Amino acid sequence: MARKDFKPQFDSSILRSRLKLKQLQSEQKLARQYPRAAEFLKSHNLLGAGRIREHATKLLTSGALAGSLLLAMPQIGILSRPPENLSVQHPLLTTAQILQIKLAEILPPKVGPLTAEQETRISHLLFEFFGIKAVSQLGSTRLNNVYGLIGAEQHLPRFSGDTLAQHDEYRKAGIAPGLGSWGYFAPSKAQMTRDDYLKEKYYVAVQTLYLPDWKIRLKFLVDWYKHRKVVVINPQNGKAIVAVVGDAGPARWTGKHFGGSPEVMAYLGLNVGWQKGPVILYFVDDPDGKVPLGPLEYNLEKEPPKLAQVE
Amino acid sequence: MNRIFYDHLIQSEEIVAELDGDELEIEEKQELLAIMDETFHQEILKLILDHLPVEQHETFLTRFYQEPYSEKLLDFLKGFASDIEEKIQQQAQEIKKELLAEIRRSRKAK
Numbered sequence: 111m112a113r114k115d116f117k118p119q120f121d122s123s124i125l126r127s128r129l130k131l132k133q134l135q136s137e138q139k140l141a142r143q144y145p146r147a148a149e150f151l152k153s154h155n156l157l158g159a160g161r162i163r164e165h166a167t168k169l170l171t172s173g174a175l176a177g178s179l180l181l182a183m184p185q186i187g188i189l190s191r192p193p194e195n196l197s198v199q200h201p202l203l204t205t206a207q208i209l210q211i212k213l214a215e216i217l218p219p220k221v222g223p224l225t226a227e228q229e230t231r232i233s234h235l236l237f238e239f240f241g242i243k244a245v246s247q248l249g250s251t252r253l254n255n256v257y258g259l260i261g262a263e264q265h266l267p268r269f270s271g272d273t274l275a276q277h278d279e280y281r282k283a284g285i286a287p288g289l290g291s292w293g294y295f296a297p298s299k300a301q302m303t304r305d306d307y308l309k310e311k312y313y314v315a316v317q318t319l320y321l322p323d324w325k326i327r328l329k330f331l332v333d334w335y336k337h338r339k340v341v342v343i344n345p346q347n348g349k350a351i352v353a354v355v356g357d358a359g360p361a362r363w364t365g366k367h368f369g370g371s372p373e374v375m376a377y378l379g380l381n382v383g384w385q386k387g388p389v390i391l392y393f394v395d396d397p398d399g400k401v402p403l404g405p406l407e408y409n410l411e412k413e414p415p416k417l418a419q420v421e
Numbered sequence: 422m423n424r425i426f427y428d429h430l431i432q433s434e435e436i437v438a439e440l441d442g443d444e445l446e447i448e449e450k451q452e453l454l455a456i457m458d459e460t461f462h463q464e465i466l467k468l469i470l471d472h473l474p475v476e477q478h479e480t481f482l483t484r485f486y487q488e489p490y491s492e493k494l495l496d497f498l499k500g501f502a503s504d505i506e507e508k509i510q511q512q513a514q515e516i517k518k519e520l521l522a523e524i525r526r527s528r529k530a531k
Binding site for chain 2: 124125126128129130132133136137139140143144146147150151154156157158161162163165166167169
């Protein structure tokens with residue numbers, strides 16, 4: 111696009127990103143509070159920049175009102191629709207904010223099943239952003255939900271005799287009275303490795319009990335899920351964390367689909383209010399154990415990508 | 422007459438003026454305005470739904486879909502919230518402040 115001779119006072123791509131983020135946040139707020147209304151608007155093609163006005167214009171121009179009304183320009187009406195994809199390049203948005211924007215373009219307005227295409231697009235995003243291979247289905251194994259609600263869990267006993275006081279953070283969350291579904295993380299306190307320590311710190315609970323093949327392939331699945339590496343993403347803030355499956359649950363009646371350790375919930379920004387929220391949970395395909403547990407704030411393969419690279 | 426029934430309650434000249442001060446291509450300006458316009462819509466629709474009984478949501482949305490420009494929609498809303506015009510104006514004012522702040526912050530960032 112040809113620029114005028116003198117330098118603009120600001121880079122419009124920066125502003126566009128900020129405005130787009132704000133608009134997506136408004137859209138998410140509307141969808142969260144009024145999912146049925148959001149679905150109605152979406153199904154009638156009324157969500158998205160310029161669409162309401164486009165629709166109104168069509169109605170007006172197709173009816174008897176056409177003509178004079180076209181001259182009555184609203185202050186900020188008659189605007190072209192922006193491209194579907196946000197294609198901006200600037201350093202001011204964090205990786206999490208950019209991921210949030212990208213995910214909002216893919217996800218449905220409320221938690222629920224994803225299409226194969228949506229699942230694949232998310233896998234691509236996670237590779238582009240973090241350099242990790244994360245999938246909704248690994249081999250023949252998949253969870254019943256990949257986009258669901260996560261709730262807060264307590265600390266888990268890591269070894270016989272473990273107490274809440276021995277956990278270094280988020281003690282207010284308490285410690286579970288029993289063991290996680292896969293028992294202790296270490297045979298004893300003396301034998302606890304850093305790996306064991308991190309597994310309890312960053313664990314999730316998944317609903318293995320409700321898997322359709324749980325009873326049929328019980329032995330295989332119990333081993334397969336034990337400390338299986340997963341990535342959990344909060345689409346409302348774009349934060350992502352790598353964890354392991356450390357427990358089974360929560361019960362279906364809770365309305366939640368996953369549980370998160372106090373550290374996982376805190377990093378995702380979900381340890382406030384009702385201590386639950388929507389997340390995406392994918393398996394990390396990491397046979398060589400290269401992906402470390404904990405917050406994903408790096409790219410395993412390269413430098414953090416700029417937005418233009420992840421289009 | 423405006424395109425959307427609540428347009429007259431959104432005083433957005435300041436936003437347009439704020440962008441007018443910068444040497445943006447017309448397409449860029451239109452795109453930015455469209456994104457901001459959508460933010461106004463979403464926030465105002467949410468405000469409207471906040472003030473309507475849930476059982477009236479579908480009726481409102483259907484009527485809005487059929488005649489988004491109709492002034493009768495405001496009359497319909499006033500039946501449930503007599504001060505809805507004032508509420509929309511206040512909300513629009515808030516959004517405008519936030520959007521202007523974003524524009525000004527972006528300019529400073531350069």
